[in-house]
Amino acid sequence: MKKIIIAVSALFISITLSAQDLITKVPSTASAVVSIKGKNVLQLMSLEEFSNSKFGSFLEKQLMDESKGELENLEDLGLDYNNTFHYFFEINDGVYTNCFLIPLKDGKAFTSLLRTSEIKRTVTDGNLSYIQNYRGDEVTMWNEDVLMFVISSDHKVKEESYSYYNDYSSEAVEEEDYYTSDAYKKEQEEREKKRLEKQEKREEREKEFSQVVLDKAKKILAGTYANKSILTNKSYLKSLGKGKEEASVWVNDFATIYEQAIPSYMLGNSFNPYNFMNIDKLYGGLTLMAKLNFNEDEAVIKTKYTMNDEMAEIYKPMYNGKINKSFAKYINEDNMLGYMSLNLSTEGVLKAYPNLVSSMFDTGSGETISESVALGTKVFSMLIDEEETAKIFRGDMFLALTNLTEKQVTYTDYEYDEDFNYKEIEKTKTETIPDFIFMFTSEEQEIFNRLVRIGVKEKQLEANNGVYQLIDLPKSTPFNIYVMYKDNMVFLGSSLKDLNAIQSGRFVSKLSGAHKKNITKNASSVFVNGKKIIAEIPAESFPRELRNKVDFLTSNTEDIKFNFQKIKGNSMKGELIWEIPSEGHKNSFVYFINIIDAMMD
C-alpha cells in the first residue's frame, strides 16, 4: 500500500512540475536540497515592483556596472524567474559537490557578465558551454535553459597529504656528525624521492579530479542518472507537500551523510569510531525538512525532524514533561519583553540517557569500548533514582525577561583647568539593565532550605523575608540575583520587588490564553516582544547607523515566536513565526524588502 501511495504521489508531482523544472537534474543521492520557488515569490512581489524598490534598483545598478551597461535590469539577465531555483549538496566517497541550478529564459543574456578572460576560456560542446577554473574544482556550465555552478572539493587528497610527515616520524639521531654523514644524505635522497612521488600522485589526482568534476557537471545538466533523480527519493517526496512555500530545505539521512563524508576506510583501523559506534542506529533515518512561507501577516519557517523508530522511542520520554501551570501566575505580559519555556522531563532524560548511550555504542562487535559503555550505563541506571532526582528538578522551567530598568552608574572622567592640569572626577550616567525571572519546579523544599541555611551561614546568601540575595557575585555585576522557594517552585530573579510580591502573594499576573497554550503544549516555546524591546532600548545603545531609524524599527517590529513541539510519531516539529505590522506592507515578503530599503537610506 505504501509503495502505491509513493508511486501515485511521484506521478502527481511529475505532472505538476513544469517540464523544465530543474529538480529532475538533482540526483537521488543528494544529501541536501534547497529550492526557491520563483513563481510563488513573484506572486508576492512582481519583478517590476522589486526593480522599483531601493534594493532592486541597487542590484540593477550593480548589474549594469558589471555588464558595462549591456544589462539594464533584472529582466535583461535572462533568468526564468517564474521557475524554481535549486541548490543541492552531495557527498560521495569523500568528494563534496555543491551545485546551483538556475533556470534561464535566454541562455545568452547573462554572458555579458563574463570577464574577457572567462569568455576566452569558454568551451562549447554541442549545445552547452562551460568554463572550468584553473584548479578544476569549479565549473560554470550553461545551455539555453539552465545556468549551473558546480563547486567540488576532494577531501581524500587532504587525508593523503598528511602522510608525508610520517616519513619523519621516528628519527633516531645518535652521532654528532649525523647530518653530514652519507647515511643521512642517502636517507634525504630517499625522502625527497618519496616526496616527489607523492607530489606527482597528488597532481595526477588533481588532474583526474578536474575531469571528474567536469564529467559530473555534464551529467547533472543532462540529468541522466543510473540511480535516477531525487524524485525517486521517498523522504524527499514526502517532504514536498502542497508546494505553496516560497523556499524549502531538505536534508537527507544523516547517517549516510556522515558515512559518505568520512568513509570508514579513511580512518584506518586504530581507534576507528565506526568500529565501536553505531552511527546508523543514532542517525539512520534522521532527516530534516524546513519550509519558508511569506504569508500576508507573518513569515513562517516550519521545520520537521524525522528520526528512526528506536531513536523516537528513546527521545519521546525526554520531551514529555508536564509544565507547571503555576508559572503563569507569576508573569505579567504588560511588562514582558520575552520568555523561553522548556518542558523537559528529568525522569525521562535520566531513563533515556543510558539507553541512548548504549544504542550509540551498540555495534555488536564486542569491542572493549562498546562493552564498557554498556556496563557503565547499567551501573548509572542502578545508582540513580530517576523519580527521586526528578523531585529536585522536574525538568520544566520558565525564563522571562520582565523589564528593562534604568540604573545610574558612576564612572571616572577628567576635569581640566586652563593649564590642562587635570583631576579625576566621578560622573554618573544611565545604563539599561534587564530584569529577569527564572522559575523551575522542585518538590524538594527540604533540600532548598538546607542549601539556603548553609548559604546564609557561609555568608553567601543574605536573608530578607524569605527572599535570599546572592552576595558572592563578582564585583561590578550589573544586577543582583535573588532566590526563593514557594509552592513547589524555585525562583531566581533580579527584581527584589517582583520576588517580594510573589513571596507575599501580591504579584499581579496577566497572561493571554495564546501564550499559555504555547507554553503548555510545546516542548519549548520562545517569545520575543520585538516592538516593546526596541521601544525600551535607549537610542544610544543602537549602532550609530541605526539611531535615526529607531522610530521606523519601533513601528515596524512585531512579535517573534518559536515553538518546538513534543515528539509525535517519529517527528519533532518546530515553527518560527515572524509577525509583521497589519498596515504598511502588502505581505511579509514585501515587508522584508521594505526593511532592507529603509536600512539602505
Next chain:
Amino acid sequence: MIKKIVTYFSLFVCISLCTSCFEILEEIKLNKDGSGTIMVTLNMSKSKTKLASIMLLDSINGYKIPSEDEIDESFKDVIYHLEKTEGISNIKKTKDFDNYVFTISCDFKNVENVNAIFKELIKKQNKNNYTNFTTTNLSYNPSENVFNRHFTYDNAIKKSFNTLKSEDRKVFDDASYTCIYRFQDKVKSVSNIDAKIAPNKGAVFLKIDALSLILGEKNVENKIQLIN
C-alpha cells in the same frame, strides 16, 4: 548550572544594551635637557557595566576575554619590557578593576628611549602586515627647541576597522585619544590645528575622537615650537 545559564542570559542582554567606550590619555612632561616623564592612561570606566558583564564570560563575539589574572600577567610583561629598555626608570603602574582605569608611567633620559619601547613591536607589525607606521613617535631637537609627535596614518587602520562587525565598531563610537604635553619653556606654536596651547604657554592639549583617528580624518602629528 541554572544560575550560570540565567546569569549568562542576563549578561548577554546587558552586553547588548550597555554602552561601551574608552579614553586613552598620553601625558608627557619634557625637561629642557630632553629627559622627562611619560604617563599613559587607559580609562574604560564609562563602559564598566559592560566590561564587568564581559569579564564574567569566557568569550564574546568570538574574542577571548582575558581574566583579571591574565590582565595582571600582561601588565607584568609590559613592566618587564620597560625595565629592560635603556634609559627608562621609575616605572609605576596602577590598576583599578572596579572602575577599569589602568595607568603606566616612567621617566626617560631622552625621547629616543620612549621610541625604543615600541620600536620592535611596530617593526614587526609593519613587516607582518605590510604597514608603514613610523618607529619614531617622538623627537626633540634641543638646538631648535622643537618637540615633535610623529604619526603616519596607514590605510591598514581603516581596513582593519572595516573588517569589524558593526557591533564591535560601536566600541569606537565615543572613544577618544587625548595628548597633553608639558614643557619648562613656553610654547611658541603648534602645527596640529586641533591642538590648544594653555594660556600660560606651558602645555599643549589635543583631544581627538577615535573614529576620526581611525578614518584618517584627524591625527596626533604635532610639531611644537618652543621659545628658546
